[in-house]
Amino acid sequence: MAITLEQMRHTAKLARLELTDEQLTELMRPINALMEHFERLQALPLDAVEPTSHSIPVFNAFREDEVGATLARADALANAPEARDGLFIVPRIVEE
Amino acid sequence: MKELLTLSIAEISHKLHARELSAIELTEAVLTHISETEPHVQAFITPTPELAREMARHAQARLDAGERTPLLGVPIALKDNLCTRGVRTTCASRILHNFVPPYDATVVERLRAQGAVFVGKLNMDEFAMGSSTEFSAFHPTRNPWDLERVPGGSSGGSAAAVAAHMAYATLGSDTGGSIRQPAAFCGVVGLKPTYGRVSRYGLVAYASSLDQIGPLTRTVEDCAIMLNAIAGKDPHDATSVDVPVPDFREALVDDIKGVRLGVPKEFFGQGVMPEVAETVRRAIGLLESIGAEVQEVSLPMAEQSLAIYYILAPAECSSNLARYDGVRYGLRVGAEKGHIGMMEATRAAGFGKEVIQRIIIGTYALSSGYYDAFYLKAQKGRTLLRQQFDAVFQQVDALVCPTAPTPAFKLGELVDDPLAMKRADVLTIPVNLAGLPGLSVPCGFVNDLPVGLQIIGKPFDEATVLRVGYAWEQLACLRDELRTPRALARAL
Numbered sequence: 001m002a003i004t005l006e007q008m009r010h011t012a013k014l015a016r017l018e019l020t021d022e023q024l025t026e027l028m029r030p031i032n033a034l035m036e037h038f039e040r041l042q043a044l045p046l047d048a049v050e051p052t053s054h055s056i057p058v059f060n061a062f063r064e065d066e067v068g069a070t071l072a073r074a075d076a077l078a079n080a081p082e083a084r085d086g087l088f089i090v091p092r093i094v095e096e
Numbered sequence: 097m098k099e100l101l102t103l104s105i106a107e108i109s110h111k112l113h114a115r116e117l118s119a120i121e122l123t124e125a126v127l128t129h130i131s132e133t134e135p136h137v138q139a140f141i142t143p144t145p146e147l148a149r150e151m152a153r154h155a156q157a158r159l160d161a162g163e164r165t166p167l168l169g170v171p172i173a174l175k176d177n178l179c180t181r182g183v184r185t186t187c188a189s190r191i192l193h194n195f196v197p198p199y200d201a202t203v204v205e206r207l208r209a210q211g212a213v214f215v216g217k218l219n220m221d222e223f224a225m226g227s228s229t230e231f232s233a234f235h236p237t238r239n240p241w242d243l244e245r246v247p248g249g250s251s252g253g254s255a256a257a258v259a260a261h262m263a264y265a266t267l268g269s270d271t272g273g274s275i276r277q278p279a280a281f282c283g284v285v286g287l288k289p290t291y292g293r294v295s296r297y298g299l300v301a302y303a304s305s306l307d308q309i310g311p312l313t314r315t316v317e318d319c320a321i322m323l324n325a326i327a328g329k330d331p332h333d334a335t336s337v338d339v340p341v342p343d344f345r346e347a348l349v350d351d352i353k354g355v356r357l358g359v360p361k362e363f364f365g366q367g368v369m370p371e372v373a374e375t376v377r378r379a380i381g382l383l384e385s386i387g388a389e390v391q392e393v394s395l396p397m398a399e400q401s402l403a404i405y406y407i408l409a410p411a412e413c414s415s416n417l418a419r420y421d422g423v424r425y426g427l428r429v430g431a432e433k434g435h436i437g438m439m440e441a442t443r444a445a446g447f448g449k450e451v452i453q454r455i456i457i458g459t460y461a462l463s464s465g466y467y468d469a470f471y472l473k474a475q476k477g478r479t480l481l482r483q484q485f486d487a488v489f490q491q492v493d494a495l496v497c498p499t500a501p502t503p504a505f506k507l508g509e510l511v512d513d514p515l516a517m518k519r520a521d522v523l524t525i526p527v528n529l530a531g532l533p534g535l536s537v538p539c540g541f542v543n544d545l546p547v548g549l550q551i552i553g554k555p556f557d558e559a560t561v562l563r564v565g566y567a568w569e570q571l572a573c574l575r576d577e578l579r580t581p582r583a584l585a586r587a588l
Contacts, residue, residue, distance in 0.1 A: 001469070003460060015414060015459040016421070017452060018430075018440035027453055030514030034457060037515065038403050041473045044480070051475030052482060054305050054335070055531025056292045056555060061334035075198035081428035090423055091435045 001039070002032045097125050101261040102579045105170050105318040108264060112159060112169045119159060119169030123152035123213050126171040130215065130262045136587045138237050139247075139257040141176045142184050143216035151213040158211055166321045168211035173263035175254050176217040177224055178309070179298040180204055183214075187300045188232040189222045191420045191427045191446025201298020202333065203267060203309050203326045210325050215263055218253030222448045223417065224274055224302045226250050227520040230511055231450045238507070239282060240581035241545055245504040248278030248520070254312045255282035259581050265313045265322050269299055271306045272405055273500070273524025276536040279312050280499035280548025283538045283578045285565070286312045287319050288524075290556045291531035292337035294323075295330030303412035304335075306405075306528040315575070316537060316565040320344035323558060339556050347559035348566040353387030355564060358492035362398045363550075366522050368501040371542040376498045379539040379549050382571055383496070383564070393488045393495070397481040401526040402518060404481065407461050407474035408529075413451075414458030420446060478529050485530045489554050494564050498523055499536040499548030523550065533558045537565045538574055544582065 003011075008024040008031075019027075073086055082089040100108065100122070111117055127145050134140060148171065155169035174180065177187045179197035181204075186192045200208065207214075221231040229237045229252025237252045239245040240260040247256040251268025255278035258266055268275040270288035279286025287310045294309045301307060311322030324345065329338040359380060364373045384390045422428035422442035430441030447455070461470035488495070500520055510517040527534040532552055539549035549568060553561035569575075 007460065008456065011456050011460045011463065014463060015455050016418075016436070016439045016443055017447075017455065018437070018444040019452070027449070027456060030453055031457055031460075033514040034406050034518075038407060038470060040400060041403050041407075041477055042469075044400065044473070044477060046473055046476040046480070049476040049479050051472055052478040053475060054291075055478075055482060055529065056290065056335075056337060058292065058335050058337065063331060071198055076424075078198060079195055079425035081422060081426075082431075088423055091431050091433070091438050093435050 001035055003028060003035060101125060101129055104315045105166060105264045105313065105321050106315070109166045109168065109170055113164050119152045119155040119213065122169065123148050123171055126215055126262065132588060133260050133262055133584065136238065136243060136584060137240055137256050137260050138235050139218055139253040139260065139262060140216045141186055141188060141219050141234055141253070144183055144214055147183065148213050148215045155211040155213055165210055167207065167325055169213060170264050171213045171215045172207065173216050173218050173254070173257050173266045174204065174214060175220055175251050175266065175268045177220060177269055177300040178204055178267060179300070180214070180217065183217060185217065185300070187223050188220045188234060189446065189448070189451070190233045191442070193427065195425050199298065202295035202330045204298060206326050218257055218266060220253055221250035222451050223300070223413070224250040224269055224271055225413070225450050225454055227273070227277060227517050228510065229253060230507065231448055233448055236507055239504045240584040241283060242504065243583045243587060245506050245545070246281065248281035248504060250274040251312065252278050255279050255284055255286065258282070258284045258312050258314060260584055265311055265318055267309055268312050269307055269309050270528065271303050271409060272528050273521035275310045275312060276524050276534055276548065276550060277500045277521060279536040280546065281504040283546030283581065284312050284314060285316055285319050286310065286536045287323060287558070288527065288534045289323060289327065289558055290533045292335055293533070293556060293558065294326050295333040295336045297330055297332035301416040303409040304416060305412060306409060316562055316569050317345065317348055319535070320348060320562050342559055344559060344562055347563045349563060350567055350570045352383065352564055352567040354389060355494070355560070356389045356391070356492040357383060357564070358391060358393035358488055358495045360393050360395045360398065360488070360495050360497055362395055363497035363523050366399060366501065367519055368498055369542070372498050372502060372547050375540040375542055375547045376549055379568060379572070380496050383568060386567065386571060391492065393492060395484045395488060395526070397477065397484050398526045400477055401481060401529055402522055404474045404477045404529060405525045406457070406518065407470045408478065410454040410458030411461050411471050412458070414455045414462065417451070417455055481526060482530045485532065494560050495552040496564070497550050499550040500524070503542050503545035503547055527552055531555060533561050535561045535565045537568055538578055539568065539572065546578070
């Protein structure tokens, strides 16, 4: 099941990656080599098997609902590409 | 002074306790050695000499006050995906090139509390995705045993720094072999603890169900010392498990009579170089000669592990790396392109090729119409693998096999071969998928390059894994041979 350029474009869009067709084409070779390798899983008798998402089962991890230390606003903003008035600044989202 | 740099943590802390030298003198000696050695090895991304001096002064004050703990005043270093308050943490990525964490990872906090001295942040494959440290966005790291070869990865800087005596121990992270494989390549000891044994809080996430932090050291005893310092439940990581933490040093009894060791036959095929297999089999034979009960076992699903891993890990990575969007930290590119355009431009400019490849595979495997064919199948395959490990551990106490199929390869040798590089982890990946503890200890040389013996244990049974490793170490007496990586000795 090889991935096509059209699927590459769609996936890059889903993953929010601005890539040219040339870059996507270059990436297809290693990705399709892996895809080919994945084929071996299709032959396994897996129908009656439960999936594993975590190797060590951990169920609900409860704790007391207590107020603890939190990150100061200035610390949270210190790495922001742009910040003003205690807020993260991003490109305009809502059109005027 | 130079010979002091090659000692173990246990040995150097004894000298600090006996006041044969101060933590300040020791740190200065290590910093001088780093300045001479680093141009050849390039293990660091951010050396922290000023921080080290300050920490050494504090440690010495505690020593002067009579405190006697094993890491007090000992210079160590950290993989650059562990958050360090006030010290840049890049994950070897352009997208985090300027990120200064406002908090410490739990393991970092614990090492600070123990009085360890931080000499710097170490190189790695970008976001821990790779097996050679060549995928660092900054520079490759070189193997101290042969400067034309890779140190392994992704914790290549962590392994090279210990081998080249630039730190007494380091922390790395291991998602598919990223501690054990570089430990094997560089002739040091490396432990991936059981999933949940060590808190991941403050470890920059790659694949959250597989990632685990662990130590790289010169001896098995040092590995136990480091694990003692970092293990245990942490309220900040809900996946850290609340099980008793034994004193791992007490597990180091030089006697493995009656310990049942399984030799999984699939771990000697799959492209394992005959000389590597032979070196490891010789080590297993020696362990048998001192009383271990050795039997062959089978884990057929291990041969499917690479396929399972390269679906699950990219799937988790595509989700984890969604946070790098140019909004709250890190790189921002293309602010004039609107908010979506800015995210797309930032991510394309900030991530390297290998990371982008894995994000695309993961996004594809999780996307509508492909989830059942890839992701669900891989998760089910993971169940089968785990069941096979469970069955085998009914018969044996630990498994022994090679850590990696070959010794260190040359820089550039595998970089363009999409599967060959990934096969470097074929013997370590099954251990992550099953969440088990795995240790790599040096067991000999092939073509003058170190080879690692991997010891795999039951969940939370690091004690047995360390005990077998310790018994091997006492038997093999490789310490002197491992003390001086030849290429580095010639270069200096």
